[in-house]
Amino acid sequence: MDEFMDGLWDDVGSMDSMIDGLVDDVIDSVIEGMVDDLYNYDPGYRRTVMVVDDEETSRAMLGNILDQEYDVIYAQDGRDALYQIGLHKERLSLILLDLMMPDLDGFGVLNALRANEDFRRIPVIVLTAEKEAEVRSLQQGAVDFLAKPFDLPEIILARVRRSIELAEDTNIIKATENDSLTGLYTREFFFEYGHRFDYRHPAMQTDAIVLNFNRFHMINELYGRNFGDQILFRIADGIRDVLMEKEGLACRYDADTYYLYIEHCEDYQALMDRINAGMSDLLQVPEVRLRMGVFSDNFRSDTFEGRFDKALQACNSLRRKRISSFAVYTNDMHEHELFWAKLLEDFELAIEDKQFKVLYQPKYDITGEKPVISSAEALISWVHPEFGRVSPGEFIPLFEENGLIQRLDHYVWSEAAAQVRQWKDAYGVTVPVSVNVSRVDVYDPHIVEFFTEVVEKNELDPQEYRLEVTESAYTDNSQQIIEVVERLRAKGFKVEMDDFGSGYSSLNMLTLMPLDALKLDMIFVRNLTADSKEMRMVKLVIEIADFLGVPVIAEGVENEEQYHLLKDAGCQIVQGYYFSRPILPDELGRLAAKEQGIEIKTDEINIEDLELKDIEALFI
């Protein structure tokens, strides 16, 4: 019995593989069929053409000629033709149409074909003996005409063949010229048609515009790909709306970038608002991060592609903008683009030569009578051999965009941990340091191991090493970040939510998020006055922090008034120029030692750091 069953299973097994083989064959033949349809490579493939003529002899004679190469379907008048076209529309490659027919004549058939979306692609050659009718039929959509009495069969066949070829090429173009998601042109066709547009409008003043949705992947991650696709479609819709009024054309250049070429316009803000309007019911205003770069060239001094390169540079100049905004190309943008390219090129060498310097800005505990240093934030600066100090605001977004930020982060993380150890050894003080964790770091599967190793290597307590994660990274991918942060906290690390108030955490999300401090976004502190909206916001954040049982850290504190307002509101920790700018490691060491009454010997000052004095001055 068992043997019998085994045999049965073998049979089933071999049947499975047979079915698999069959399925493969079918798929192969379908694909082959599609390729043949498109390219006419297979001489064995016969297309179908229709002969519409009320004269039996004409039908028979044409059929006799066409039968050499085609399958032929016949219709004896206009109505019969439309009925049969409806039945065979998928396989009809061409229609040969007599014009003079009783009831519904050839012109009537042409009109009906043109009005129907499904029939429009089928090319029609009219049969006529009249010159005037030739012109009229071409105007009504016929692709060619054949004379009566009939030309020689070779001529008829050649013209039929040519018309089918042209129509198929046109249909392939139609199928590939539009982006399937948005319906806008694909980029290849955009450039082709853009050149033609210029040729047809030699005197028109035009704008080359590049639109890009900044960090679009966040939309996909937050709301799912379907929603992301809807947004991409809405942007295209907004662009179409613009094109209803302004002459021009547009394409989806790649994932979340659109190129738009239109008649010059004066009000780019209005243009941008119009495109953004399409998303208003799907996204909150701050989530709409569409940026727009414009190059306006009234004299066509640049090539079509060159103008879009410049528009792209203008768009790239908005890299740091958090909200939807536009920029018009200026000459210095080109300089800037070159500057960025140089920074990217110099990155490796800068790491090797230790051109990146880590400075420390102390955070003060203000709960006591006198502010005391509680910790410090590690901040990076680049002292470039050619450009001098390069602002982190300049290179961090650039490195984020180009995938270099992780290496830089690792460098800072290692330096900062070593520094906490150095302070302990040289000054006998413990100053916990916080380092910034970039969005992409969260995806690094080894991030927890990296921090653990770096802390162990320097014999630090994880409590002395803190991580700042920006709020928007939390909201971008809450699942992933919650998991990573929980693992880090389980190892003893403290995690601070940076730039709090700039993202869009809901109160509900906050209760789910693992964190040890809320770091108030600088923007609230900058405009802080006694009765301001910002003041109310600060109080609210402090209440939220109290509810969560974590302290609030305020950064960007620049004057006494801000300090007192924050202190009175119950803020525990502050950071800012009013207390200290970012300073050299040894300066911080001495400052902390002095605060704690530890005596320092002068020979403990790091000579290398003295050379950095001028760098520090640049921070001011």
Added chain:
Amino acid sequence: MLSLDQLKEFGADTTEGLARCMNNEAFYLKMIGMGLRDERFEAMKGVIESKDYDTAFEMAHALKGVLGNLALAPIYGPMSEMTELLRAKVADADYMSYYNTVKEQRDKLLAMIDA
């Protein structure tokens, strides 16, 4: 039974007619039989007599097309001239005379076929 030689003698351009039929002689001859037996050759007489020139034009135009394709010059010629006169709606043309010529030539050829 009609032959190609007879057709040539009749005045048909058999080279042209045959070429349109992919040089298939039997098919060509069959088409001629089919074309000549068109009922409109008979019906036209009454239409002309009743001076219904629009209908006469439609018939003449259609038959002209068939005769042209079959390269039957002796019938195609007068039919073609009659078609143009009818198209121009020339009232005092002698349509019956054209018709008679057409009918005579057509019957002659039909007789050869039926012989």
